[in-house]
Structure formats: structure tokens, C-alpha cells
Amino acid sequence: xxxxxxxxxxxxxxxxxxxxxxxxxxxxxxxxxxxxxxxxxxxxxxxxxxxxxxxxxxxxxxxxxxxxxxxxxxxxxxxxxxxxxxxxxxxxxxxxxxxxxxxxxxxxxxxxxxxxxxxxxxxxxxxxxxxxxxxxxxxxxxxxxxxxxxxxxxxxxxxxxxxxxxxxxxxxxxxxxxxxxxxxxxxxxxxxxxxxxxxxxxxxxxxxxxxxxxxxxxxxxxxxxxxxxxxxxxxxxxxxxxxxxxxxxxxxxxxxxxxxxxxxxxxxxxxxxxxxxxxxxxxxxxxxxxxxxxxxxxxxxxxxxxxxxxxxxxxxxxxxxxxxxxxxxxxxxxxxxxxxxxxxxxxxxxxxxxxxxxxxxxxxxxxxxxxxxxxxxxxxxxxxxxxxxxxxxxxxxxxxxxxxxxxxxxxxxxxxxxxxxxxxxxxxxxxxxxxxxxxxxxxxxxxxxxxxxxxxxxxxxxxxxxxxxxxxxxxxxxxxxxxxxxxxxxxxxxxxxxxxxxxxx
Numbered sequence: 001x002x003x004x005x006x007x008x009x010x011x012x013x014x015x016x017x018x019x020x021x022x023x024x025x026x027x028x029x030x031x032x033x034x035x036x037x038x039x040x041x042x043x044x045x046x047x048x049x050x051x052x053x054x055x056x057x058x059x060x061x062x063x064x065x066x067x068x069x070x071x072x073x074x075x076x077x078x079x080x081x082x083x084x085x086x087x088x089x090x091x092x093x094x095x096x097x098x099x100x101x102x103x104x105x106x107x108x109x110x111x112x113x114x115x116x117x118x119x120x121x122x123x124x125x126x127x128x129x130x131x132x133x134x135x136x137x138x139x140x141x142x143x144x145x146x147x148x149x150x151x152x153x154x155x156x157x158x159x160x161x162x163x164x165x166x167x168x169x170x171x172x173x174x175x176x177x178x179x180x181x182x183x184x185x186x187x188x189x190x191x192x193x194x195x196x197x198x199x200x201x202x203x204x205x206x207x208x209x210x211x212x213x214x215x216x217x218x219x220x221x222x223x224x225x226x227x228x229x230x231x232x233x234x235x236x237x238x239x240x241x242x243x244x245x246x247x248x249x250x251x252x253x254x255x256x257x258x259x260x261x262x263x264x265x266x267x268x269x270x271x272x273x274x275x276x277x278x279x280x281x282x283x284x285x286x287x288x289x290x291x292x293x294x295x296x297x298x299x300x301x302x303x304x305x306x307x308x309x310x311x312x313x314x315x316x317x318x319x320x321x322x323x324x325x326x327x328x329x330x331x332x333x334x335x336x337x338x339x340x341x342x343x344x345x346x347x348x349x350x351x352x353x354x355x356x357x358x359x360x361x362x363x364x365x366x367x368x369x370x371x372x373x374x375x376x377x378x379x380x381x382x383x384x385x386x387x388x389x390x391x392x393x394x395x396x397x398x399x400x401x402x403x404x405x406x407x408x409x410x411x412x413x414x415x416x417x418x419x420x421x422x423x424x425x426x427x428x429x430x431x432x433x434x435x436x437x438x439x440x441x442x443x444x445x446x447x448x449x450x451x452x453x454x455x456x457x458x459x460x461x462x463x464x465x466x467x468x469x470x471x472x473x474x475x476x477x478x479x480x481x482x483x484x485x486x487x488x489x490x491x492x493x494x495x496x497x498x499x500x501x502x503x504x505x
Contacts, residue, residue, distance in 0.1 A: 001143060001149070001150050001151075001154070003157070005143075006154075006157060006158065006161065007161050007165075009139070009140075009142065009143065010030065010158055010161050010162060010165075011165070012139050013030050013136055013139045013140055014026045014030065014162070014165075014166065016132055016135040016136045016139060017029060017030075017128055017132050017136060020127060020128050020129065020132055021127065021128060023166040024166060026162055026166050027159060027162040027163065027166070028116065028240060029116060029118075029128065029136070030136070030140070030158070030162060031155060031158060031159060031162070031244065031247070032099070032113065032115065032116050032243075032247070033136065033137070033140050034140060034145070034154070034155060034158055035113060035155060035247045035251070036079075036081070036084075036098070036099065036102075036113065037081055037140055037141065037145050038145040038150075038154065038155065038251060039073050039075060039102070039113075040075055040079075040080050040081035040082075040084075041081065041144050041145045041146040041149065042072060042073075042145075042146055042147055043071055043072075043073060043074070043075040043080070044080070044081075044146065045146045045147050045148070046070075046071045046072065047060060047064075047071070050063070050064075050070060050071070061077075068105060068106075072253075073102070073106045073108075073109065073250075074105045074106060075102060075105075076101050076102070076105055078097075078098065078101065079098040079099070079101050079102050081141060084098060084137060085137060085138070085141050088134065089130070090130065091118070091130040091133045091134055091137075092118040092119035092120075092126060092128065092130055092133055093118075093119045095118040095119075095133065096114075096116075096117050096118045096119050099113045099114045099116070100114050102114070108246075108250070109246075109250075111239075111242075111243060111246075111260075112243045112246040112247060112250075113243075113247070115239065115240060115243045118133060152251055152252045152253070153211070153215065153251075153252070154251065155247055155248055155251050156181075156206070156207075156208060156211055156248055159206055159244065159248075160181055163379065164379075164416075164417070179205070179208050179209055179285040179336065179378075180377050180378060180379075180417070180419065180420075181208070181212075182377075182419055182420040182421075182422075182424075182425060183285075183336060183373065183377060183385075183387075183420065184208045184209050184211075184212040185212050185216070185425055186371075186387070186420065186424075186425045186428055186429075187209060187212070187213075187283050187334045187336065187387060188209070188212040188213045188215070188216035188283070189216060189425060189428070189429040190334050190369075190371075190387070190389060190428070190429065190432050191213065191281055191283055191332065191333075191334050191389075192216070192220070192433070193213050193216065193217045193220075193230055193281055194280075195221070195227045195228040195229075195230075196228035196229070196230070197230055197231075197280035197281050198230070198231045198232075198233065198279045198280050198281070199213050199230055199231070199232050199233070199279065199280065199281040199282070199283065200232075200233040200234070200269070200277075200279040200281070200282050200283075200326060201233075201234045201235075201282070201283055201284050202234075202235050202263040202267070202282070202284055202286070202319070202322060202323060202326070203235065203236065203237070203263060203284055203285070203286045203287070203319070204234030204235060204236050204245050204258065204284075205236060205241055205244075205245065205285070206241055206244040206245050206248055207234060207244070207245035207246075207248040207249055207256075207258065208248075209283040209284065209285065210232045210234055210245075210249070210254070210256065210283070211248055211249070211252055211254070213230070213232075213281070213283060214230060214232065214252055214254050215252075217230055229255055230254075230255070231255050231256070232249065232254050232255065232256035232257070233256070233257050233258075233259075233269055233277075233279065234256065234257075234258045234259070235258070235259045235260075235261060235263045235267070235268045235269070236258065236259075236260060237260075237261065237262050237263070239260060242258060242259075242260045245258045246258050257269075263322065264292060264296055264315070264318065264319070264322065265296060267302065267322070267326075269326075274301075275302065276302050276304070276325055276326050277326070278326060278327060278328035278329075278331065279326055279327060279328060279331060280327075280328060280330070280331055280332075281331065281332060281333065282323045282326060282327060282331065282332075282333035282334075282335075283333065283334050283335070284319070284323060284333075284334075284335045284336075285335070285336045285337075286315075286316075286319040286335070286337065288314075288316065288337060288338035288381070288383075288385075289313065289314040289315070289316060289338055289340070290314070290315040290316075290319075291312055291313065291314075291315065292310075292312065292315045292318060293312060294309060294312060296318070297309040297310070297318065302325065303325065304321050304322050304325040305318065305321050306321075306325075307321055307324075307357045307360040307361065308353055308356050308357045308360065309353065310353055310354065310357065311353045311354065314338070314340070314341075314344075314354065316337050316338055316340075316341040316354070317341065317353075317354055317357040317358070319335070319337070320335060320337070320341070320361075320388070320390070321357070323335060323390075324361075324366070324390060327390075327392055328392075329392060329393070330392060330393040331391075331392050331393075332368075332389070332390065332391040332392065332393070333389070333390045333391075334387055334388070334389050334390075335387070335388050335390075336373075336385050336386070336387050337385065337386060337387075337388060338383065338385065338386075339372065339383060339384055339385060339386050339458065340354075341354065341358075341386065341388070342358070342370055342386055342388065342456070342457040342458050343456045343457065343458040343461070345358075346453065346454040346455055346456035347454050347456065355454070355455055358455050358457070359455045361390070362402070362447060362450050362451070362455055362457070363447070365394065365399060365400055365447060366390050366391065366392065367388065367389070367390055367402055367457065368389045368390065368391040368394055368398060368402065368403065369387075369388075369389040369402065369403040369404070369405065369432060370386055370387070370388055370389070370402065370403075370404050370405070370457050370458075370459055371386060371387040371389075371405040371407065371428060371432075371459070372384060372386050372404075372405065372406045372407065372408050372458070372459040372460055373385045373386065373387065373407065373408070373420075374407065374408050374409065374410065374411035374418055374420070375408070375418070376417055376418045377411070377417060377418055377419065377420070378417075379417070384408060386458075386459070389432075397435065398435055400446060400447050401444050401445065401446055401447070402444070402445050402446075402447070402450060402457065403431070403432065403435060403442060403443075403444050404442065404443050404444075404445060404457065404459040404462045404463060405428060405431055405432070405441060405442045405459055405463070406440075406441060406442070406459040406460055406462075406463035407420075407424055407427070407428060407441065408460065410423075410424040410427065410441075411424065427441070440463065441463060442463060443459075443462045443463050445462060
């Protein structure tokens, strides 16, 4: 299916529930139905193959009733799309029963396909009427979504379009669980998965970063069945987004475990002794400048924050430390985070928590590269963001060095967001994999140079564009101010404790 066909199809579907559902929630109804259509069409493809093999449809139905494992997912007759398309009465109730029946026959789909109640009401009225559901089903039934009909990334592409088109208004909620496709592709190229590796995303959202690593791996090894496959792990705090991630990995036939829960407070992937499971590769886009109370760090049971506690104003280096603690001895990671994470605190006198944590990473020669992105790529902010690459096992010619890449002006204008063309992704991959400097784009600095600049790793400091001086953005200045205020309160508290003890003595 061509992208324009897909977009026109989704636009028409969205128009059928316009007015009954808020625009940012269109995806919550359309995507589960696309997933259901995909499952049904793939089942139909497999059913036809089995019918040829076993001599007829009747015999195949009988075999599947006894052994559903003959197909990827067993779809009972009443829940198959051809029967759904015929339904004209009590459609909301019928659809809800259908997805629950599928979940009953496929335990892996429980809490994934059955998350939407199509018969739900609000203030005594149906959220989506049966007439609207019927129109939606007719439109979504227009194209086959079987194994030979569409790319496996159909759900991810549909998700991206619906979010881009309708969810800008949801602001932070959109940015919390979505990384622009081309940023995810760039991270997959930089991290370049190898056969048999285990890849983890601690805040996986809809699974986009894991899927792009999967697609990059398939592209690189040309679907060679003799190559050891990748294994994927992800954790997501929001239930609907967790369900979307599972739908995504199922559609891509990935060997994946997606867990539900709060990673910072209760990481899901542990060893039998209760310690953190270690991974070969980590990719992530955590919420930027997230706020956690100090108790999250102080009461940590997993030894994750040995480099220092981040300030309450920004958990960026809290997330990075969790990921670092989850890497095995030769592991590597790429995280996209607020630009301030690589510069805040540098150049100030006295203690600064983020700079001090950053200093520990630099002094231990763990930071391999920092890539500065263009502005206005992300849904919840116009800020540019950076990709930080951390490697526990740098190759010899990269030791004691950091590669800084500035692609802040290598983008295409878009509406409403800018985007990275394939040429920029390829350029970054060539510079990173070749470990080279390119005038106006990249520079390799020594650890000593980073120290001289007080651990400021902002690529714009070393690779200037149009002779522009580095200016601290307002949101970063606010975070720095909040951290300074936090440090002042702690200093005051210590001072009063000392004065109190002197008075009592």
C-alpha cells in the first residue's frame, strides 16, 4: 500500500467518527480495528495454505479446533472480518464480544486486542454509535492486510499518520510515547544490531524504537534464516500504549516481551536473584526533564544511581543511569533526550548534580558520541534534542575520544513538524561508523578537551553553524534555575541543622 493511499484511507476512516470522539483519541479506536483486520487477513492466508495441505476447509477447521498452534493466532469463526462486515445490529456489543473471544483463544493477546469497549457509554449515551462503527468497518475493510498485501509496518505507519494528523493537540501525552520515525531510524542505524543480541527499551511507548532496530537488522542481513534473531524487551507505563506496542511487535513477528509498569520504580526485567537483567543494546526516548522525588533514587534497590542523584527538576540522568545499569559488560545504548542534558551546569561554580554525573561518565570514557538534532521534530516540544551514545566497550581508535555531530540545519521543512531526509540519516551513519570529522558537521574531541570545557558536550559548542554563538534556550535555563534553587534549599537546610546543633550544645 502506497503511503498516500494509506493516508487517504485513514483520513476517511477518521472522518467517520469525527464529532463523536476527540481527535487525539481517533487512534484508540481505528488502530485496534486495523490490528483486528490484519490478524483476520493473516489467519485467512494461513487457513488457505492449510486447506491446500490438508485437503479442504472443513478438515482444516476441524484440525484448528483441536490444535490452534497451527496458525500464528487463531481467530474463531464469529470474530473473522468477513462475519464482522456482515453485522448490522448491535455492532458495538458484537465487536467487543469479538475481540474478547479472540483474546480468550490467544492468551498473548489478552490486554492487547481487548482494551477497547466499542459499546461504551458516557453520560448515558454511546461514545461511538453503531452507524459510525458500521461506516468505519466498511472503510477499513476496503483493503486486504494479509502477509502479501502490505508491509508488516502497516500499524506503525498508521499510528504515525494519526498522531501527526490529529494528536498535536494532546501535546505532552503524544511526545511521551512517540519518537518521530526518522529519528528512530537514525538511532537504529547508529546502534546497528548484531545477530543474537538482546535489545531493551525501558520506556518503549508504542514500540517504535524496537521495531526500527528490527527492520534495520532485517535490511542488513536480508532476512537470512541462518542468522541468529534478535530478542526484544520493553516496558511501558500507560496501558493503552503498552497494548499498542504489543500489537506492533505481533504484527512484525518479533520475539519480544513487553511489560506494563513504572520502570523507574519497578523495573520489570530482573534476574532470579532480583538484580537487573543486562542487555546488549538499549534504545530509548524517555520523557524529557521528568520530575521524580529524591526518594526514587534514595530507595532504589538495584544500585542504579551510583554516579549520583539527579535533581528533582530533571530525571534525564536518572533515566540514563538506569539504562547504563541495564547494559552488560560490552553493551551500548542510544538515548534521545533534552539538549540540556549534555550542557546544564557546565561553566557554573560550585556543585551541580547533572554536570557531576556527566563528568563521571566522561571520566570513565563511556560517552562515545552526541548528535544534535534539528528543532521542531518532536510532537511535545519545538526543542531540538540530542542523541547520546554510550558504549561500555569502545573500539581502540575511539578510546578517550567523543564524536560530536551537529545536524541542526540538515532537515526538511514540514507541516506541522520538520523531518530528517534519508540523506541526513545516511550522512550521520557514515560519519559515526567511519569515526570521522566533516567540516561544519562533526568534530572529534579528546576527553581532555571536554574537561577544559567543564564537561559541556553540546555539539553546537564545538561545531558552530553560521558562526552562531551557543545560546542557552529558555526551557534549559528554567531547569538550571530550578536545580540551583533546589541546591540552595538543601544548603539552607544543612545550615539550619548545623546552627541547631550548635545552639543545643
